[in-house]
Amino acid sequence: MTKQMTREEVTEFLFSKEWVPGVTLDESSLDKTFSEVGLDSLDLLNVIVEFEDELEIDIDINGEENISTLNNVIDLILRIQADPKIQQVG
Amino acid sequence: MVQPSTPPQHDIVITGRGVVSAFGHNISAFEEKIFGAACAIASIEDLNDQLLFKTGAPVRDFDPNQSINPRECRMMDPFSQFAVHGALDALKEAGLSLDEDADDGMDRSRLGVVTGSACGGISTLETQYSRLYLKGSRKVSPMTVPMVMGSGPASHIAKAANARGPVFGVTSACASFNHALNSALSLLKEGAADVVICCGTDANFAHGNLKAWEALHAVSPDTCRPFSIDRKGLSMGEGAGVIVLERLDHALARKAKPLAKVLGVGMSSDAGNLVAPDAQGMYGAMNNALRIADLSPSDIDYINAHGTGTKANDQTESEAVCKLLGKQNDATPLSSTKSQLGHALGASGAFEMLATIGGILRETMPPTVNFTQADPECPVNVIANTAQPAKINIALSNSFAFGGLNASAVIQKA
Structure with a gap:
């Protein structure tokens, strides 16, 4: 049984960590692009891995279109939680 | 042209x-x-x-x-x-x-x-x-x-x-x-x-x-x-x-x-046991270093030894140094920086280079600390326990690695 997080809990987890030295995430960060927030592609992968560990799910952002903001990431996590099969191949 | x-x-x-x-x-x-x-x-x-x-x-x-x-x-x-x-x-x-x-x-x-x-x-x-x-x-x-x-x-x-x-x-x-x-x-x-x-x-x-x-x-x-x-x-x-x-x-x-100045690095391979030292390989690296630098053993003022502190290394390195120096052996001081900083593996040669440069600049040879008593199996002139004031013109710095990979650097006062 995997853990479940609400949107508020996902957001809180996101805000609780200093993903990049000197970069603070808050409500104003959610709809900005990753580069506007100060996250590069490896930073984003790091965020994804932490959520994968926390929620015991697989998140493949390579197969997803329109992932350019943290709100996009939160939406994807909630969709996968609701239906883990949406990213299963074959 | x-x-x-x-x-x-x-x-x-x-x-x-x-x-x-x-x-x-x-x-x-x-x-x-x-x-x-x-x-x-x-x-x-x-x-x-x-x-x-x-x-x-x-x-x-x-x-x-x-x-x-x-x-x-x-x-x-x-x-x-x-x-x-x-x-x-x-x-x-x-x-x-x-x-x-x-x-x-x-x-x-x-x-x-x-x-x-x-x-x-x-x-x-x-x-x-x-x-x-x-x-x-x-x-x-x-x-x-x-x-x-x-x-x-x-x-x-x-x-x-x-x-x-x-x-x-x-x-x-x-x-x-x-x-x-x-x-x-x-x-x-x-x-x-x-x-x-x-x-x-x-x-x-x-x-x-x-x-x-x-x-x-x-x-x-x-x-x-x-x-x-x-x-x-x-x-x-x-x-x-x-x-x-x-x-x-x-x-x-x-x-x-x-x-x-760095005059060169002499290198050799034991092409043998991966973990047992080989005096011939060690000698080969030091001898090649002198050849590259166009020097003779009597030109060496100081050796920063590989000197790991294991029975086998120090005995074998002593044998190689004696073979290289011959009659010069008694007169050529040698020390091991590993007695002070341990064996830093890939960094050890760099520490020993820095200690040797310091010795050249300060006109003082670095010590081998923790030395209690000479070993007849290691008949080399160890600088024991305290640094020794002495001018260094030419120095060798030895690194003899597991795998039989030997490299000895020749350093000269600028």
């Missing part, structure tokens, strides 16, 4: 130094302890209480974020952090700016970096594999590959220094620095670079690595006593040593102060 890009003058000089070690994180702290005959080997039980041996010389109180951009720092295994910190100090002493557009006489496309490491990013590997195997994590950090790769320090130094010339890493276990040095000399002599930052680095206190050395039964239970009759093995060390190398004419043109 195309003119050769390199002038005929091929003297290679050292113009900058940097260090991270158990003797501190800058050259002045390092030299103060080296020539003050200190010993950094002490209890490590606060770091690891699951080992049969209880001592070592780890780097302590090192905050890489003080010298390195924290954003870059989190992409680095400690062996890269040590290397970059040392490189920044070495560039400063050499009078080279980090600013690509600085008027410091340096063309960044002619600035190279060669690093040597025995182990690569083993701390990161251990941390990330622990996530998989112990903590049940599903994935490792996406930073794992760039943090673990053995050439990571070279890339990070290049980025910090805007070095856009030849940049790469080499590995030859405990001789990694001296082989990196030889590669750096080649780049300068063949005209592929005007300045090369050369580094030896390793972060060795990951639990699995310490257990691997424990399994070899090569680690002393108390301390490191090279060439002493009661020696019981090596002690583990770690850190990074960095030098800036350039052709003498290049250094003088930009008004940099030459600290010492």
